[in-house]
Amino acid sequence: MTATGFLSQLLQLAIALLLAPLLVGWVNQCRAWLANKSAPSLFLPYRTIRKLFHKDAVVAENASPIFRLTPYIVFAAMALAAAIVPSLATDLPFAHAADAIALVGLFALARVFIALAAMDIGTAFGTMGARREMFVGFLAEPALLMVLFTASLLSGSTSLPTIVETLAHRELAIYPSLAFAGVAFTMVSLAENARIPIDNPATHLELTMIHEAMTLEYSARHLALIEWASALKLFNYSCIGLALFLPFGIAQGSFDWLAVLGATPVLIAKLAVGGFALALIETLSAKMRIFRAPEFLGTAFLLAVLAMLVNLLLGS
Amino acid sequence: MLSALHLIVAAIAAWLTIGVLALVSVRDSARIIRLLFIVGTGVGLLLAVVAFMAMGQIAQSIVLPLGLPDLPFHLRLDSLSAFFLLLLGVTAAGISLFSAGYFRDSEGSAPGLLCLQYHTFLAAMALVLIADDAYVFMVAWESMALASYFLVTTDHRIAEVRRAGFLYLLIAHIGAIAILLCFGVLQGGSGDYSFGSMRSVILPGAWGSIAFLLALFGFGAKAGLLPLHIWLPEAHPAAPSPVSALMSGVMLKTAIYGLLRVTFDLLNGQLWWWGVVALVLGLVSALFGVIFATVQTDMKRLLAYSSIENIGIIVAGIGLSILFKSYDKTLLAALTLTATLYHALNHAVFKSLLFLATGAVLHATKERSLGKLGGLIHRMPWVAWLALVGTLAMAGLPPLNGFVSEWLLLQAFLFTPSLPQSFVNMLVPLAAAALVLAVALAAYVMVKFYGVVFLGRPREPNLAYAKDPGRLERAALVWFAIGCVVLGLFPVNVIALIDPVDAMLVGSTVGGRGGSWMLLAPVNADRSSYSPIIFLAVIAAVVMLTIQVVHRQYHGRVRKGPAWDCGFPLQTPRMQDTAEGFGQPIRQVFEPFFRIERTLPSPFDTRPQYKVALEDHFWRWLYLPVAHAADAVARLIGRIQQGRISIYLTYSFFTLLALLFFVR
Numbered sequence: 001m002t003a004t005g006f007l008s009q010l011l012q013l014a015i016a017l018l019l020a021p022l023l024v025g026w027v028n029q030c031r032a033w034l035a036n037k038s039a040p041s042l043f044l045p046y047r048t049i050r051k052l053f054h055k056d057a058v059v060a061e062n063a064s065p066i067f068r069l070t071p072y073i074v075f076a077a078m079a080l081a082a083a084i085v086p087s088l089a090t091d092l093p094f095a096h097a098a099d100a101i102a103l104v105g106l107f108a109l110a111r112v113f114i115a116l117a118a119m120d121i122g123t124a125f126g127t128m129g130a131r132r133e134m135f136v137g138f139l140a141e142p143a144l145l146m147v148l149f150t151a152s153l154l155s156g157s158t159s160l161p162t163i164v165e166t167l168a169h170r171e172l173a174i175y176p177s178l179a180f181a182g183v184a185f186t187m188v189s190l191a192e193n194a195r196i197p198i199d200n201p202a203t204h205l206e207l208t209m210i211h212e213a214m215t216l217e218y219s220a221r222h223l224a225l226i227e228w229a230s231a232l233k234l235f236n237y238s239c240i241g242l243a244l245f246l247p248f249g250i251a252q253g254s255f256d257w258l259a260v261l262g263a264t265p266v267l268i269a270k271l272a273v274g275g276f277a278l279a280l281i282e283t284l285s286a287k288m289r290i291f292r293a294p295e296f297l298g299t300a301f302l303l304a305v306l307a308m309l310v311n312l313l314l315g316s
Numbered sequence: 317m318l319s320a321l322h323l324i325v326a327a328i329a330a331w332l333t334i335g336v337l338a339l340v341s342v343r344d345s346a347r348i349i350r351l352l353f354i355v356g357t358g359v360g361l362l363l364a365v366v367a368f369m370a371m372g373q374i375a376q377s378i379v380l381p382l383g384l385p386d387l388p389f390h391l392r393l394d395s396l397s398a399f400f401l402l403l404l405g406v407t408a409a410g411i412s413l414f415s416a417g418y419f420r421d422s423e424g425s426a427p428g429l430l431c432l433q434y435h436t437f438l439a440a441m442a443l444v445l446i447a448d449d450a451y452v453f454m455v456a457w458e459s460m461a462l463a464s465y466f467l468v469t470t471d472h473r474i475a476e477v478r479r480a481g482f483l484y485l486l487i488a489h490i491g492a493i494a495i496l497l498c499f500g501v502l503q504g505g506s507g508d509y510s511f512g513s514m515r516s517v518i519l520p521g522a523w524g525s526i527a528f529l530l531a532l533f534g535f536g537a538k539a540g541l542l543p544l545h546i547w548l549p550e551a552h553p554a555a556p557s558p559v560s561a562l563m564s565g566v567m568l569k570t571a572i573y574g575l576l577r578v579t580f581d582l583l584n585g586q587l588w589w590w591g592v593v594a595l596v597l598g599l600v601s602a603l604f605g606v607i608f609a610t611v612q613t614d615m616k617r618l619l620a621y622s623s624i625e626n627i628g629i630i631v632a633g634i635g636l637s638i639l640f641k642s643y644d645k646t647l648l649a650a651l652t653l654t655a656t657l658y659h660a661l662n663h664a665v666f667k668s669l670l671f672l673a674t675g676a677v678l679h680a681t682k683e684r685s686l687g688k689l690g691g692l693i694h695r696m697p698w699v700a701w702l703a704l705v706g707t708l709a710m711a712g713l714p715p716l717n718g719f720v721s722e723w724l725l726l727q728a729f730l731f732t733p734s735l736p737q738s739f740v741n742m743l744v745p746l747a748a749a750a751l752v753l754a755v756a757l758a759a760y761v762m763v764k765f766y767g768v769v770f771l772g773r774p775r776e777p778n779l780a781y782a783k784d785p786g787r788l789e790r791a792a793l794v795w796f797a798i799g800c801v802v803l804g805l806f807p808v809n810v811i812a813l814i815d816p817v818d819a820m821l822v823g824s825t826v827g828g829r830g831g832s833w834m835l836l837a838p839v840n841a842d843r844s845s846y847s848p849i850i851f852l853a854v855i856a857a858v859v860m861l862t863i864q865v866v867h868r869q870y871h872g873r874v875r876k877g878p879a880w881d882c883g884f885p886l887q888t889p890r891m892q893d894t895a896e897g898f899g900q901p902i903r904q905v906f907e908p909f910f911r912i913e914r915t916l917p918s919p920f921d922t923r924p925q926y927k928v929a930l931e932d933h934f935w936r937w938l939y940l941p942v943a944h945a946a947d948a949v950a951r952l953i954g955r956i957q958q959g960r961i962s963i964y965l966t967y968s969f970f971t972l973l974a975l976l977f978f979v980r
Binding site: 204 | 691693708711712713714719723726730741742745746748749752753755757760762763764766768771772773835843844846847850851854855856859866869870873875876877882884887889891892893898900904905
């Protein structure tokens with residue numbers, strides 16, 4: 001582990017932590033525009049997080065330490081994920097600690113903790129949210145892993161920086177396996193980030209919420225961390241998608257200030273386009289009933305498996 | 317010079333002695349039996365240490381002048397035996413420690429008898445692992461089955477327990493017959509039943525495949541593979557918790573040991589389709605087990621189904637390993653086998669932890685049904701926090717141990733494009749998808765298990781009196797929780813430990829290839845790497861840092877208040893998800909898997925009742941027809957039973973004639 005590598009690691013982490021709420025703000029703004037509403041400020045998520053940090057935390061009387069610890073664990077898991085997903089550079093020392101499979105494990109860790117915390121208070125909505133979240137997760141997680149496997153088979157490695165470096169050096173063409181995987185990945189990302197059509201981040205209608213139902217009991221700094229972690233999760237998923245399917249403009253090789261500085265605007269531009277696309281998908285589709293979710297996610301899973309088979313059949 | 321094998325024989329003798337002592341010590345038995353269990357713990361530790369030292373050493377063998385005149389006991393200790401003895405020793409030590417506290421006030425069998433059965437069980441399992449001829453193996457195997465049968469039927473006054481015990485015994489014997497036939501095939505006409513001669517025999521034609529299938533069937537019955545899994549969810553809830561832990565943690569692994577011994581050691585040359593059979597069977601079992609685990613409402617049944625899942629994963633790993641071996645990809649075979657053995661070890665540790673935790677809950681609450689538990693983290697913090705470790709490990713989450721073996725296995729799956737046969741190449745990604753699905757569902761199961769038992773609000777008022785178990789039990793739980801963490805954080809060392817087994821069975825090793833003590837990189841660091849220590853350190857550091865920063869920068873003020881729950885004023889503990897409610901989405905998605913009998917109340921019912929019963933299709937599709945057929949055959953044979961002595965004498969006469977004709 002070199003000092004410069006460590007530096008690029010910290011730089012990327014810091015940029016991820018700072019940019020994540022902005023991405024959420026941007027998506028919300030686009031959604032408002034597309035719905036012909038007047039848009040909230042781009043920086044509203046920052047203000048919300050700051051406001052929440054100032055408030056006094058209210059914790060239910062029968063909460064166990066798991067409840068209070070979970071926001072920190074979820075936040076830490078998302079921070080680590082942000083450190084190992086190559087968003088700006090591929091010279092990431094931490095990426096050796098966790099490859100693509102461990103990344104999925106990391107997301108699962110966060111999911112399990114947040115579901116346990118939701119069950120901890122013992123309210124009807126909390127347990128319902130936990131159940132639904134695990135229900136969505138049990139199909140989304142394998143689908144994500146299959147997408148990553150496809151990329152791994154293409155590049156002969158499960159290490160994310162290696163995958164990015166290999167994929168970035170291929171000639172520009174449409175690879176059938178990646179096309180399948182891309183569709184699957186988009187569907188999984190929508191589900192995993194509590195987006196329409198599986199969930200709606202803006203809803204508090206009791207019967208339809210999933211993610212929001214789990215975090216109902218959180219307030220103040222705990223809620224701030226959960227919100228920030230959700231933003232980071234969206235950021236991470238976007239970066240995984242960009243790294244797998246548009247791996248251009250990421251600083252490669254050993255650390256270089258100029259390359260990283262050059263990669264930042266490229267990343268922001270890609271995220272802006274991706275965020276708009278997300279808002280467009282959300283605006284154009286309607287939320288599904290919860291029992292339609294398995295069909296949606298099952299499709300994603302099958303597409304991802306198909307991607308792998310296509311890869312093996314065609315070798316591309 | 318005292319060899320390791322002698323020490324192991326001594327340990328077996330010591331366990332037997334403990335059992336006999338327990339039987340003869342009548343007076344003041346509770347204290348003595350507690351002491352004997354603690355001594356048994358020591359023996360288990362000794363066994364683990366000896367086995368650890370023996371890993372990678374040259375195989376030792378001795379012949380004991382026991383048994384029948386012409387058939388002395390051949391015993392042998394090689395790396396494969398040593399690995400499983402290590403597993404046995406480590407697990408048995410913890411479980412014995414727990415038992416010392418647990419069996420104080422047992423009902424059912426007398427404590428002395430129980431102690432004898434328990435230690436006979438341990439001794440028989442150890443003997444299975446060092447047996448070097450079919451005769452000793454079968455003697456030990458049957459002793460193991462019988463001892464565990466008596467342990468399962470400890471509460472023999474309950475009819476259900478007797479029924480579960482009978483089912484277990486029946487399937488154990490069907491399996492044993494297959495194993496016996498397998499050995500019969502393996503000796504290949506030489507008439508020599510020692511493993512040494514079986515190794516040298518080259519079986520002609522399809523006999524090798526027949527032997528493999530018999531072994532898969534026989535050992536699969538013991539391990540709980542489909543379709544002979546049916547006894548597991550019956551026997552585990554019936555047995556006392558430490559016995560469940562021992563059966564699930566260790567006894568199922570002796571079946572895995574047997575399968576490995578026959579497939580890789582006794583049989584010469586593996587065929588690729590054996591691997592496919594084992595892979596498919598394993599994965600079907602894994603998926604089946606985990607889907608059933610999600611809908612269980614009894615916590616021990618849930619864990620039993622999850623054992624089926626884990627055994628399925630292990631057998632799938634064995635299958636993949638056979639596949640690689642048959643194509644001479646020894647490095648990949650070694651990688652897969654490492655993952656498999658690692659998973660066997662992990663499963664022994666975390667499943668024991670969870671079964672013991674359910675035992676503690678059972679003793680504290682007298683309740684096994686998930687629908688009547690809840691909120692125990694406040695009443696039983698020790699058990700709850702230690703069970704959390706086991707839960708996360710079993711859910712396959714990093715940085716604990718369950719994840720490492722699954723990671724290794726998935727890595728192995730990613731290597732398949734190197735296989736020459738395209739059919740297999742296509743099959744393996746599908747297998748990987750099934751495996752991943754099973755693992756993801758395991759997380760669902762574990763969230764359900766932990767959330768319903770330990771979190772939330774107590775569903776029954778008398779749960780308020782639950783309290784943590786005594787020191788011995790807590791120590792045992794700590795032992796296994798440490799095991800989960802250590803096996804999770806130091807995979808490189810564990811793999812180095814498994815390497816001799818790989819070297820022996822497939823002729824290649826995994827360890828020492830790129831990476832250091834803290835970076836696991838099975839092939840090379842560019843291809844894939846995982847470092848649980850860095851993983852944990854980063855998460856812990858971020859957690860600490862965030863807590864510090866948030867509290868310094870803002871404040872740490874907390875107010876306690878009632879739960880908000882979207883502002884609903886009336887909340888009762890009954891409004892939480894029950895185990896059934898939590899499993900309902902999975903039941904709906906996988907409805908064809910279950911036979912569901914449901915009675916729904918009418919809307920006008922003043923005292924509505926809801927009932928749902930889930931059943932295995934196998935009961936109706938396989939077991940009942942077989943049982944009916946067996947009944948019919950028995951009736952048919954019953955016809956020759958006339959009850960008159962002259963007719964019986966005639967039968968004897970004809971039998972003698974026939975024998976004279978054939979034997980001469």
